[in-house]
Amino acid sequence: xxxxxxxxxxxxxxxxxxxxxxxxxxxxxxxxxxxxxxxxxxxxxxxxxxxxxxxxxxxxxxxxxxxxxxxxxxxxxxxxxxxxxxxxxxxxxxxxxxxxxxxxxxxxxxxxxxxxxxxxxxxxxxxxxxxxxxxxxxxxxxxxxxxxxxxxxxxxxxxxxxxxxxxxxxxxxxxxxxxxxxxxxxxxxxxxxxxxxxxxxxxxxxxxxxxxxxxxxxxxxxxxxxxxxxxxxxxxxxxxxxxxxxxxxxxxxxxxxxxxxxxxxxxxxxxxxxxxxxxxxxxxxxxxxxxxxxxxxxxxxxxxxxxxxxxxxxxxxxxxxxxxxxxxxxxxxxxxxxxxxxxxxxxxxxxxxxxxxxxxxxxxxxxxxxxxxxxxxxxxxxxxxxxxxxxxxxxxxxxxxx
Numbered sequence: 553x554x555x556x557x558x559x560x561x562x563x564x565x566x567x568x569x570x571x572x573x574x575x576x577x578x579x580x581x582x583x584x585x586x587x588x589x590x591x592x593x594x595x596x597x598x599x600x601x602x603x604x605x606x607x608x609x610x611x612x613x614x615x616x617x618x619x620x621x622x623x624x625x626x627x628x629x630x631x632x633x634x635x636x637x638x639x640x641x642x643x644x645x646x647x648x649x650x651x652x653x654x655x656x657x658x659x660x661x662x663x664x665x666x667x668x669x670x671x672x673x674x675x676x677x678x679x680x681x682x683x684x685x686x687x688x689x690x691x692x693x694x695x696x697x698x699x700x701x702x703x704x705x706x707x708x709x710x711x712x713x714x715x716x717x718x719x720x721x722x723x724x725x726x727x728x729x730x731x732x733x734x735x736x737x738x739x740x741x742x743x744x745x746x747x748x749x750x751x752x753x754x755x756x757x758x759x760x761x762x763x764x765x766x767x768x769x770x771x772x773x774x775x776x777x778x779x780x781x782x783x784x785x786x787x788x789x790x791x792x793x794x795x796x797x798x799x800x801x802x803x804x805x806x807x808x809x810x811x812x813x814x815x816x817x818x819x820x821x822x823x824x825x826x827x828x829x830x831x832x833x834x835x836x837x838x839x840x841x842x843x844x845x846x847x848x849x850x851x852x853x854x855x856x857x858x859x860x861x862x863x864x865x866x867x868x869x870x871x872x873x874x875x876x877x878x879x880x881x882x883x884x885x886x887x888x889x890x891x892x893x894x895x896x897x898x899x900x901x902x903x904x905x906x907x908x909x910x911x912x913x914x915x916x917x918x919x920x921x922x923x924x925x926x927x928x929x930x931x932x933x934x935x936x937x938x939x940x941x942x943x944x945x946x947x948x949x950x951x952x953x954x
Contacts, residue, residue, distance in 0.1 A: 555945060556581065556750050556763040558737045558777060562592035563928040564769030565719045566938035569631040571767075572728035574946060579761070580723060581732045581752060587723045588716035590851060591771055591892035592931070594796070596822050596830050597709035598812075599624050600932040601671060601682070601689055603647060606655045606663040606815055607910035614667050615674075616913045620933035622680040624710075627935035632718045634684065640711035641683060643810040643823045644690075648873075649701040654816045654905050657693075657701040664691040664703060683708060696809070698873050709810070711827045712931070737773070740766060740780045746922050765945045769926040769938075772847035772893045778925050779845055783918070788899040790909070791847035793840030793854070795891040796832035797863040799882050803829050808876045817903045819870055821877055831877065833866035834902070839891075841901075847893050854891070863889040896929070917941050922948060 553576060557568045560582035568580040584590065599621050602614025625634045649657045671682075671689035681687045690706040723729050732752075739751030739760070751760040768777050772791065778784070805825045812820050819833035839862050840850050867887065871878035898908030915929030917940050926941050928934040 553577070553764045554579070554762070555765045555767065556748075556761070558750070558766065558768045559770035559774070560584070560587035560723070560731065560733075561590065561769065561771050561934075562588055562716075562719070562931060563926055563934040563938055564767070565592075565723055566627065566631065566935045567767050567769055567926065567941045568729050569719070569722055569726065570938055570942040571945060572726050573630060574942060575728070576945070577728050577730075579730045579732055579763070581735050581737050581750075583734065583736050585733045587720040587731060589720075591894070592934075593712050593716040594890040594892040595712050595931055596796070596820050596832065597642070597712040597715070597931065598645070598820070598822070599683060599708060599710055600930060601705075601707045602667050603645075603664060603691075603705060603707055604812060604814065605910060605912065606660055607905060608913070611666055611670065612913040613911050614670055616915070617930065617932055618667070618671050618674045619678075620930070620936045621682055622674055622678050623936040623939075624932060625684045626680050627939055628715075632722050637710060637714055637718065640714040640824065640827060642709040642711070643805055643825075645705050645707045645709075646696060646809050646811040647703040647705060647814045648696060648699040648811050649703075650699075650813050650816065650818050652816060653814060655814075660703065660815065661693060664705075667691070682706070683710070698875060709822050709824075709830075711824050714827065737770065737777060740768070740777050740923065742781055742921060742923065748923055765922045765924065765948065767924045767926055767941050767945065769941070771895060772849075774895075774925060774927065776846040781920065781923055783920060783925065785897075787897055789843065789895065789897050790899055790901075791840075791842045791844070792838055792894045792896075792901075793848075793850040793891055794832060794834065794894055795837045795839055795859050795862045795866070795889060796830060797867055798888040798890055799829040799831070799880065799886055800888055801828060801882070801886055802826040803880065808880065809874070811874065813873065817901070819866070821870060821874060829877070829880070831867060831870050833869045836862050836865040836869060843899065847895070850891065850893060856889070859891055860889045863887060895927070917944055919944050
């Protein structure tokens with residue numbers, strides 16, 4: 553059996569590795585020269601426990617995030633040595649309450665209690681721990697410099713660069729995976745026998761190949777390829793491009809707090825110790841929006857000067873709120889500007905309290921015959937949903953040979 557996985561971001565790479573683990577030969581397509589080189593690499597790496605989704609009063613997003621978070625390192629351990637990433641886990645997050653928060657601190661406290669209960673129930677059901685070490689979700693109300701209300705939590709991030717390198721090396725070393733880099737998938741056509749032709753372009757050359765199953769894990773182009781098979785969503789969607797900065801030199805643990813500024817269109821700071829500090833400020837870091845089927849190629853087309861300016865202004869905004877970050881006073885050459893595309897259902901932005909972007913539970917794998925479209929929604933859910941995608945392929949394979 554031949555399987556194509558479209559897109560070598562975090563979800564696609566994990567899917568390819570899991571299929572290979574189950575004895576399946578996989579062609580893994582990506583526009584870039586190496587796996588996990590764009591959004592899956594250029595983000596804060598937070599392994600969400602639902603705390604930032606307090607505007608979803610149904611708690612459905614929190615349930616989804618907690619389930620994905622508990623399976624995060626458990627799934628990754630099937631493909632890489634996660635013990636080597638222990639020092640790549642960030643300091644735990646503080647949730648610092650902004651004066652213009654969408655949800656008052658007392659309401660957040662009630663929501664966080666619900667998250668703790670959901671977490672405890674999920675740990676009991678799965679017998680898993682968070683990042684392989686925490687069996688309880690800690691949330692403690694306190695105060696911190698510059699913020700009258702803060703919640704200290706046990707939520708953490710995992711350095712996405714370290715993880716991307718480990719997964720990319722695992723793909724390239726796996727004899728069952730053929731990585732087809734620097735290649736754009738442009739078409740998918742279902743044949744009468746259920747097999748699928750995948751059309752692709754490498755440079756000026758176009759070609760196609762036939763597969764028994766296809767998993768579409770593209771990030772910026774998933775909807776465009778879905779549409780080739782008539783799978784056009786009936787709900788609105790939005791692509792956004794968020795810039796951020798990475799202070800590349802080591803920063804002692806605890807010197808700069810890892811924090812999410814809650815709750816609304818604000819920002820994050822993540823301290824990875826020797827891995828440096830990530831920071832983003834949404835009001836200035838957001839530099840692109842689109843509702844097209846395929847996201848613009850912002851990574852290629854945005855002028856570097858515009859990205860660098862957005863990152864510079866983001867640092868200045870965060871430094872006003874976080875004195876410890878301001879005290880680092882990094883030289884411009886020590887800040888690496890980065891950016892990544894974000895996909896979500898919805899049409900209004902997160903500055904609207906009722907925006908659909910405040911939810912992330914309508915995600916997962918949608919199958920149509922032997923074609924499987926994978927929308928992880930968030931970084932946290934990608935490894936867990938990769939297992940589901942592999943299950944879909946394997947289940948249909950068993951039915952076909954029964």
